[in-house]
Amino acid sequence: MKLSHISIVIVLIFLAFGCIATSKETPNGGDGPKISDFPVTGEDAQDFANLDLAKQKNDSSYCDKVKNEGYQSQCYHPFIDRDLSFCEKMVHFSAAYCDCYAKVAANTKNETLCDRIESECSARDKFSEHSCYSEVAFTKNNLTLCAKINYPREQQSCFNLLAVLTPSLCGNETMFPDDKGDECYRNIAEGQCLSGGECNPPLCGNILEIGMRDDCYSEIARKTGNKSLCEKITNGSPEQSSCYTRIQ
Numbered sequence: 001m002k003l004s005h006i007s008i009v010i011v012l013i014f015l016a017f018g019c020i021a022t023s024k025e026t027p028n029g030g031d032g033p034k035i036s037d038f039p040v041t042g043e044d045a046q047d048f049a050n051l052d053l054a055k056q057k058n059d060s061s062y063c064d065k066v067k068n069e070g071y072q073s074q075c076y077h078p079f080i081d082r083d084l085s086f087c088e089k090m091v092h093f094s095a096a097y098c099d100c101y102a103k104v105a106a107n108t109k110n111e112t113l114c115d116r117i118e119s120e121c122s123a124r125d126k127f128s129e130h131s132c133y134s135e136v137a138f139t140k141n142n143l144t145l146c147a148k149i150n151y152p153r154e155q156q157s158c159f160n161l162l163a164v165l166t167p168s169l170c171g172n173e174t175m176f177p178d179d180k181g182d183e184c185y186r187n188i189a190e191g192q193c194l195s196g197g198e199c200n201p202p203l204c205g206n207i208l209e210i211g212m213r214d215d216c217y218s219e220i221a222r223k224t225g226n227k228s229l230c231e232k233i234t235n236g237s238p239e240q241s242s243c244y245t246r247i248q
Contacts, residue, residue, distance in 0.1 A: 106135035
């Protein structure tokens with residue numbers, strides 16, 4: 001179950017580069033128009049041409065020719081994988097540099113690279129540090145790495161990722177206090193459907209709050225067309241009636 005997250009994680013990349021992406025600056029993303037389709041002149045035109053060539057030919061050497069540091073960092077990004085040398089080329093572009101280390105750390109399962117982010121990146125790029133520990137924790141299935149994250153919200157995100165691999169963690173009241181455990185079970189039970197996998201309706205049964213448990217069964221029944229799941233909803237409740245109605 002590679003991060004269909006990791007999905008969670010993909011998001012992190014685009015957050016890091018959001019500050020340099022504009023309507024004409026989409027060099028390596030998606031299936032939209034190429035950079036060269038836009039009317040630009042001078043140095044930008046040459047940079048964009050090299051960005052296009054790097055993508056079309058899958059050749060990072062064209063990125064070396066890009067003059068603008070922001071565009072160049074964006075150009076290198078698809079080639080990073082396990083190669084730290086690309087990160088060093090981004091040293092003057094802090095957000096991209098930190099994100100690069102996070103990506104290599106995750107791909108090589110090397111949390112010491114996250115420590116380097118902590119020591120070298122500016123305060124505004126601490127998000128990369130936290131996402132780095134979360135990514136490596138997920139790829140190594142190592143819960144202890146979440147403890148290295150000092151901010152509660154980011155640490156909770158790390159716990160959420162590990163729970164995808166080990167759903168029983170949702171029942172840990174220290175990691176998932178109050179109603180977070182119920183939400184954890186529901187998100188995993190339903191979320192796997194959204195990522196192209198199979199739903200996990202048995203996890204709905206671990207939810208303590210009745211209304212949320214019923215909603216969990218109902219939503220999975222709707223997504224899968226499995227009418228038998230409606231039987232697990234509180235007998236005679238409006239939610240159960242609605243479940244049967246929606247699935248003919």
